[in-house]
Amino acid sequence: MAAFGTVFMPEMALATFENDQWNKAQIVSADSINLHPAAHVLHYSSTCFEGLKAFKHEDGSVHVFRMDQNIKRFAQSSRFLSLPEVDEAQVAQMIMDIVAKYADDVPLPPGSMYIRPTHFGTEPAIGKAAVPSLTSMLYVLLSPVGDYFTGGAKALRLLLDETGMRCAPHMGMIKSGGNYASALGPISKARVEHNADQILFCPNGDVQETGAANFLLIDGNEIITKGLDSTFLHGVTRSTILTLAADLGMTISERDITVSELLERSAKPGVEAALSGTAAVLTPVGTFIHNDKEYTVGSGEAGPTTAKLRQALNDIQWGKAPDVHGWLKRVK
Numbered sequence: 001m002a003a004f005g006t007v008f009m010p011e012m013a014l015a016t017f018e019n020d021q022w023n024k025a026q027i028v029s030a031d032s033i034n035l036h037p038a039a040h041v042l043h044y045s046s047t048c049f050e051g052l053k054a055f056k057h058e059d060g061s062v063h064v065f066r067m068d069q070n071i072k073r074f075a076q077s078s079r080f081l082s083l084p085e086v087d088e089a090q091v092a093q094m095i096m097d098i099v100a101k102y103a104d105d106v107p108l109p110p111g112s113m114y115i116r117p118t119h120f121g122t123e124p125a126i127g128k129a130a131v132p133s134l135t136s137m138l139y140v141l142l143s144p145v146g147d148y149f150t151g152g153a154k155a156l157r158l159l160l161d162e163t164g165m166r167c168a169p170h171m172g173m174i175k176s177g178g179n180y181a182s183a184l185g186p187i188s189k190a191r192v193e194h195n196a197d198q199i200l201f202c203p204n205g206d207v208q209e210t211g212a213a214n215f216l217l218i219d220g221n222e223i224i225t226k227g228l229d230s231t232f233l234h235g236v237t238r239s240t241i242l243t244l245a246a247d248l249g250m251t252i253s254e255r256d257i258t259v260s261e262l263l264e265r266s267a268k269p270g271v272e273a274a275l276s277g278t279a280a281v282l283t284p285v286g287t288f289i290h291n292d293k294e295y296t297v298g299s300g301e302a303g304p305t306t307a308k309l310r311q312a313l314n315d316i317q318w319g320k321a322p323d324v325h326g327w328l329k330r331v332k
């Protein structure tokens with residue numbers, strides 16, 4: 001199967017912001033865009049994006065999952081990057097229109113249609129290093145996907161990094177391209193030097209997140225994850241899993257967790273750790289690597305609570321359990 005995110009639908013929805021207003025969105029070819037070489041985004045990284053999914057149910061209907069949350073975060077990212085204010089209703093309509101057009105191409109579970117809204121500054125002005133772009137482009141690209149982690153539920157190896165950071169602390173809650181570029185070097189090094197799948201960024205011992213997913217620790221009936229602050233991305237899957245865990249009667253602890261507490265707790269039998277994200281869903285973590293030593297989390301394998309929560313999430317997304325929280329929006 002093709003690698004995640006390398007296959008695209010032939011068209012996308014696109015809107016541009018010019019003269020202080022959004023133009024009417026259009027469905028255009030997804031093969032290429034026209035961008036001036038001096039476009040603000042190419043020099044000063046005025047860009048943000050989102051990732052959400054549409055699912056096909058057994059009756060052939062197609063539903064987007066928690067679109068309102070992703071659009072809210074998209075608008076917030078745009079605002080923090082001084083991009084033009086997005087029109088949330090317009091973005092919702094663009095998503096609905098393009099997914100409806102390609103509804104027949106939405107893969108059946110465990111596949112889905114990954115939806116990538118993207119917004120960036122287009123003003124050709126290389127003198128604007130410290131001034132926002134007055135124009136922008138926003139599009140919604142579609143990519144049919146299978147499972148992100150091709151090993152399936154294979155437990156991951158995470159390098160705990162206490163000295164580096166994923167990105168600048170005030171940028172963590174912004175889903176911006178520059179954050180990912182800034183984490184690439186350390187992640188590549190961790191792969192080569194430690195055979196790690198990901199880095200769990202823990203600046204000064206504060207357990208934050210990995211390059212593309214949030215981190216959760218499960219100890220018996222308790223689920224522990226860092227409380228929301230500006231340093232990391234406020235994952236929609238994180239909030240979904242916490243809600244589902246509370247529905248199942250689990251105790252939710254949103255608070256700071258240190259590397260020493262993490263290593264101490266995860267040595268206990270039955271403890272589980274997992275990564276949450278739209279792409280990752282809920283992926284088990286089996287090993288931590290810290291100061292060249294390896295620590296097995298619980299049994300080192302995918303644990304039962306992680307599997308139960310992942311299933312509860314998939315059951316709603318796939319239309320096999322009632323959508324009691326109203327997370328699905330029917331496209332077709």
Ligand SMILES: Cc1ncc(COP(=O)(O)O)c(C=O)c1O
Pocket residue numbers: 051209210211212213214233234235236237238276277278279
């Ligand atoms: C850095 C980072 N953290 C966390 C997440 C999880 O966010 P969400 O659950 O909204 O996909 C993502 C995106 O998938 C991410 O890129």
